[in-house]
Amino acid sequence: xxxxxxxxxxxxxxxxxxxxxxxxxxxxxxxxxxxxxxxxxxxxxxxxxxxxxxxxxxxxxxxxxxxxxxxxxxxxxxxxx
Amino acid sequence: xxxxxxxxxxxxxxxxxxxxxxxxxxxxxxxxxxxxxxxxxxxxxxxxxxxxxxxxxxxxxxxxxxxxxxxxxxxxxxxxxxxxxxxxxxxxxxxxxxxxxxxxxxxxxxxxxxxxxxxxxxxxxxxxxxxxxxxxxxxxxxxxxxxxxxxxxxxxxxxxxxxxxxxxxxxxxxxxxxxxxxxxxxxxxxxxxxxxxxxxxxxxxxxxxxxxxxxxxxxxxxxxxxxxxxxxxxxxxxxxxxxxxxxxxxxxxxxxxxxxxxxxxxxxxxxxxxxxxxxxxxxxxxxxxxxxxxxxxxxxxxxxxxxxxxxxxxxxxxxxxxxxxxxxxxxxxxxxxxxxxxxxxxxxxxxxxxxxxxxxxxxxxxxxxxxxxxxxxxxxxxxxxxxxxxxxxx
Numbered sequence: 193x194x195x196x197x198x199x200x201x202x203x204x205x206x207x208x209x210x211x212x213x214x215x216x217x218x219x220x221x222x223x224x225x226x227x228x229x230x231x232x233x234x235x236x237x238x239x240x241x242x243x244x245x246x247x248x249x250x251x252x253x254x255x256x257x258x259x260x261x262x263x264x265x266x267x268x269x270x271x272x273x
Numbered sequence: 274x275x276x277x278x279x280x281x282x283x284x285x286x287x288x289x290x291x292x293x294x295x296x297x298x299x300x301x302x303x304x305x306x307x308x309x310x311x312x313x314x315x316x317x318x319x320x321x322x323x324x325x326x327x328x329x330x331x332x333x334x335x336x337x338x339x340x341x342x343x344x345x346x347x348x349x350x351x352x353x354x355x356x357x358x359x360x361x362x363x364x365x366x367x368x369x370x371x372x373x374x375x376x377x378x379x380x381x382x383x384x385x386x387x388x389x390x391x392x393x394x395x396x397x398x399x400x401x402x403x404x405x406x407x408x409x410x411x412x413x414x415x416x417x418x419x420x421x422x423x424x425x426x427x428x429x430x431x432x433x434x435x436x437x438x439x440x441x442x443x444x445x446x447x448x449x450x451x452x453x454x455x456x457x458x459x460x461x462x463x464x465x466x467x468x469x470x471x472x473x474x475x476x477x478x479x480x481x482x483x484x485x486x487x488x489x490x491x492x493x494x495x496x497x498x499x500x501x502x503x504x505x506x507x508x509x510x511x512x513x514x515x516x517x518x519x520x521x522x523x524x525x526x527x528x529x530x531x532x533x534x535x536x537x538x539x540x541x542x543x544x545x546x547x548x549x550x551x552x553x554x555x556x557x558x559x560x561x562x563x564x565x566x567x568x569x570x571x572x573x574x575x576x577x578x579x580x581x582x583x584x585x586x587x588x589x590x591x592x593x594x595x596x597x598x599x600x601x602x603x604x605x606x607x608x609x610x611x612x613x614x615x616x617x618x619x620x621x622x623x624x625x626x627x628x629x630x631x632x633x634x635x636x637x638x639x640x641x642x643x644x645x646x647x648x649x650x651x652x653x654x655x656x657x658x659x660x661x662x663x664x665x666x667x
Contacts (some may be wrong), residue, residue, distance in 0.1 A: 222416025228462045231520040236550045236558065239457070239467055239518065244316040244335045244349070245604075245625055245660050252322060252658055253600075256631070258568050258592055259534035259542035261471035262512035264455055268375060268394030269428045269447075271401025271481075272353075 239264065308386040308413045310345040313338050316664045324629065324656020326358040333662075343384065347392075349377040360652060361591070364639055365485055365499060373398045386413040399440060400433040400482075405449070420457040427451070434482045445478030467516035467530075473509065480504035486589040487639070488578035489646060496646035497577060503587045504573070510536035514544075525551035539572035540593065560604040560625070567597040576637050577647045591652070594636040602627035602658075620665045627658040 224232075231237065240246050247265055254260045255272040314337050321330040331352035339345045353373040362368060379392030387410065394405040407426035414421065428449035434441040453471040460466050485499035516530035528548035535541045548562040571593040573586035604625035611617050630653070637649040644650070 222418050224418060224459050224462050231463050232459060232465060234520065236526040236552060237465065237518055237520055239516065242623065242664070244318050244333060244662060245623070248320050248333065248660060249627065256592060257542065257566060258540040258571065259512065259544065261473055261510065261534070262469040262514040262532050264467065264469050268396050268405040269403030269430045269449060270373065270375070270396045271398055271432065
């Protein structure tokens with residue numbers, strides 16, 4: 193009996209610990225603080241530094257290749273090919 | 274413990290020394306955040322594509338302006354002057370000149386951490402009109418480390434036909450629907466991750482009213498004849514991409530991306546791209562990039578069909594052939610601060626040059642008429658793409 197209750201207590205403690213870990217995971221703490229984002233705010237780190245140029249190059253490739261999409265930009269249709 | 278206490282003090286001193294940067298950091302531009310509107314900016318561009326007997330050039334203007342604190346509007350005008358003597362044109366038709374105008378209208382509305390974007394794109398050619406409407410929602414979360422966006426666009430195209438400069442009484446419709454989801458994630462203080470997934474559906478008249486396929490015809494001297502191409506009426510595709518951007522310690526950025534694509538026509542494609550950016554002196558930024566692309570051919574593609582009407586769908590469009598291509602590019606930006614007009618904060622002059630090398634693996638150069646049909650050399654294409662543009666921030 194004593195061994196069984198110890199196992200139950202251990203399972204309960206484990207479930208409490210795991211629940212705590214799980215709940216703490218729901219509230220994500222920013223691991224890169226705002227004052228640590230100096231490098232990320234640099235213009236050279238922009239995914240799309242010159243939208244007019246990247247949009248044009250996407251268009252150049254799209255009309256010559258079978259693949260399209262997943263470039264992060266919206267393209268219109270044309271009869272270019 | 275001592276080191277643990279000393280670190281914030283040292284960091285604080287560094288930040289105090291970098292007062293200008295601190296302002297920039299807390300302004301929190303870029304990083305793909307959804308709770309800021311795009312910058313007020315205008316670009317004026319000249320673009321030129323020259324390769325394979327095709328020259329496409331023209332101007333483009335992009336204007337973006339905030340209205341109040343929560344709305345930004347944009348307008349883009351884009352023009353193509355096309356002079357074509359490509360291999361398709363010289364072997365199946367005659368040289369032509371054409372003109373295309375595209376206009377984009379867009380608006381962004383910011384509400385708390387959510388950015389709503391919508392717009393309309395119109396493209397007009399003598400034989401092809403296209404209209405596209407799009408809607409996108411971006412949401413910043415987890416302390417602005419994550420930006421998630423969903424988008425939808427729908428297009429309505431009208432295909433026409435022009436023969437010797439005269440518009441023909443031909444009209445066919447094609448429709449496009451596009452769903453996309455994207456994620457921008459701050460991984461470390463130097464590393465960004467971008468993920469994109471996109472699904473496209475098209476239906477209607479999806480081939481060209483001009484293009485033909487060739488088939489073996491022993492009754493003619495050259496050994497082959499042409500018949501019109503014929504595509505399925507529907508096409509669905511999926512594309513997924515991942516992009517990593519890393520800030521190098523000597524003030525430069527390295528960008529690497531990969532895209533996988535597949536569709537119901539049997540095309541599978543892979544794209545790998547690397548980009549390196551480095552500011553130089555106080556006002557220059559240099560960029561170098563390389564891109565590799567490879568695709569398989571569509572199920573119904575052939576350079577030479579065995580006989581007339583040999584299957585229900587027929588294609589000999591280079592875009593649907595098997596090929597791989599390498600693109601190498603360099604670019605330079607020069608930043609300046611004009612004294613007049615006073616409302617312009619800064620400007621940049623930008624030059625970007627790309628060289629494309631495409632090797633087709635099952636599309637043959639039929640201009641080699643001395644070779645028997647089906648044994649001509651494989652076609653290759655080299656092209657130069659130039660963009661020169663001036664940008665203003667205000």
